[in-house]
Amino acid sequence: MTIEKAPVHDFASDWDHSDPEWVKDPYPIWDDLRQRCPVAHTERYGGGWFPATHAGVSAVANDTEHFTSRTVVIGNGRPMEDALPAPIGVAPPITSDPPFHQIARRLILPAFAPGPVNALEPMIRSLCSDLLERVAGQEVINASSDYAQFIPPSVIKRMLGFPEQDEDLFREFVHVILEGIDEPVEERIEKFAPIEAYFQAQIEEHAQNPREDLTTFLMNAEILGEKLEPQHVAGTMILVLVAGIDTTWSAIGASLWHLAQNPQDLERLVNEPDLMPFAIEEFLRFYAPVTMARLVKQDMEFLGCSMKQDDWILLGFPAANRDPAVLERAGEFIIDRKENRHLAFGLGIHRCAGSNLARLELRVAIEEFIKRYPRFELAEPSAVTWAAGQVRGPRSIPIRVA
């Protein structure tokens, strides 16, 4: 069940990131807000703010004194303080505040360093090739539901050491956590129960059969000579699953969606492979999939707004990426853009820990796709659908490949 909501008439005073207009095409809304506000307000979700400029997003993301990451996903309630209170939060390190944040982050960084991540390339390449083989011979394939959606879950499953057959469950978990934002709080808590039970079962199974994976690593890790709290282990596993799946699936999908409509960019990418590193950064900038939230710690004036304790701030990294105040021709996709210091992976202490892996998956997924199909086009533009919520990407992309 979702809560019935009135349509939005003015995003400056009543924004809603699950409004159909925002979900379908948020860019004109953000361009407008940037000129008019630039910090939009809403009473929805118990009150919140949306800075649409690069300066506004950076100011909040860099300020851990006035904003907490206790929860980063907006919902109708406020986070369950009793689950694992600040500064650790329910999914460390993303829900941890300083100084604990640095400890929780340092713990997982080695798993996402270039060495171990690059070692995954042959596996990702053969996965992509196998997925394309499954739909070989079809005139129209779905670049999201036949291809992009399978790549990140398969990689994350191997990192965490989870069973082969559970991939569908992971997408369901991610859906509950990221997209069930309009559900009443009690219903949301109820839906979280099986997710927690699943992770608990995985931890128990790993305790019986330890092996070389991130789950076993977290179970053995220590902070100041003490094993991690069980909720810390489970919370970080959930974070890796959620942070690693929807995000990268969205980035791969949006990039293929772009190429399906821009034959000149596709042709250049096929004929000039040296363009790939620049293209990857431009895909990430232009179609940045992730927006994350903060909560205001105490009543205060900030960016000219009277913010109240526990108001949400939605960090529009994708909106900041298109701010003409910091980037020339910010509203244009330029496949060989050289200067590209985008915020797709966030900024400040919570900057994405998995960016090496995300870039690798995105590059290999595109390389394999265009190797198999050097020419393709959108088969049915009206059939393209977008995920609602804080991670935005296409969920259906019918593409004509022959």
Ligand code: HEM
């Ligand atoms: C294109 C794909 C991805 C994008 C656009 C992306 C974006 C982001 C952003 C914007 C943040 C900052 C959140 C905040 O400020 O609250 C973040 C944090 C994080 N991401 Fe990613 N991400 C991607 C893929 C991944 C992958 C593949 C993983 C790992 C499997 C991952 C793991 C993390 C973790 C652990 C954090 C929390 C870091 C911290 O709090 O210190 N991400 N990501």
